[in-house]
Amino acid sequence: MNREQAITEAFVGLTDTVADDVDPLTLLRRLVDHCVRLTGMDAAGVMLANARGRLQSAVVTEERVELTEMFQAQADEGPCIDSYHTGDAVHADDLAASDERWPVFTPLARAAGFAAAHSFPLRLRGQNIGALNLLARTPTPLTPDDVRLLAALVHTATTSVVTWSREPLRPYDIVTRTQAALSAKAVLDMATGMLAATAPLTMAEAGQRLRGYAASQHLRSADVAEDLVRRRLTPATVLAGTP
Known part of the structure; x- marks a missing residue:
């Protein structure tokens, strides 16, 4: 399968909300798997906001990713925290240069074996509901094409996660379905x-x-x-x- 076919497969999988075995966590797992497969990242995860507006780990490609997400949630700092609060993508091509930016998160993430971190907000209808967490074991920048692709994948997945149910979407359903996940x-x-x-x-x-x-x-x-x-x-x- 070439890259173009892999990208097409990713978007088809993220919009398949009618299959009987699909639920929000399945869609998010597809998202993180595709993000790793289509970029130079080694691992990925998604954090969702709970009822108090605090991020919690929802899906990860490996256990060490969940550790980094716990570090971010406990310290209230890190790329996912910043991306969730600002609604913008956050990039740290080399975590060795991020000690001042995230003094608690950075050494813990590096101890877990990661040297680069990127995050994209999960945002729908002007509301931030979480963040995508991308990690690499070596200093790794994202290309402009990667950034555009990841932003599109995140938007597609976010829409699918909130609208996966056959019931019509009401104004408060965004929070309700995030909590359900x-x-x-x-x-x-x-x-x-x-x-x-x-x-x-x-x-x-x-x-x-x-x-x-x-x-x-x-x-x-x-x-x-x-x-x-x-x-x-x-x-x-x-x-x-x-x-």
Whole structure:
């Protein structure tokens, strides 16, 4: 698949909101996967604003990204925090030069193995609902073409995340659906922890097993997680049924 085909596939995947297995977290996971695949970034994540306006991690491509997002949320500083509050893209091609800019976040991000960070706001109808977090292990600038592509992907994903339901969008639904995505993330984390506690799996591996089971059963990951947490489904069944 060439780059043009990959870009087309990315936009098609982010606008596919009618499939039965699609939910906000699935759409955001597609976003971060495409962002890494189509740019020079090594990892990505999305943070969403909770009811108090504080950012929380929603999806990540690897566990160390979630650590950097926790650093930003706790310190209230970093590229995602700035992007969310300003509504503008934020770029740090080399974190080694950002100690004064983000004195708490920068050394922690570098200790996690990242040397560059970029962030784009998730914005819809004049309302900021979160930020995309892009990280690289070496100092890495984004090209102007990358910036335009990422901005378009983020806008497409943001629109899809808020409007994925077949119900008509009302003025307060933007916040409601953002909160629903964060609630689904909390349930997903609990279910993933249950799988990791049942078998010798890391959280990342357990998450993959849960998504694999959901795909094999043509179910949404969020629904499988809900069934696990409510004991309508056993961890053994999910682990045994994963391809």
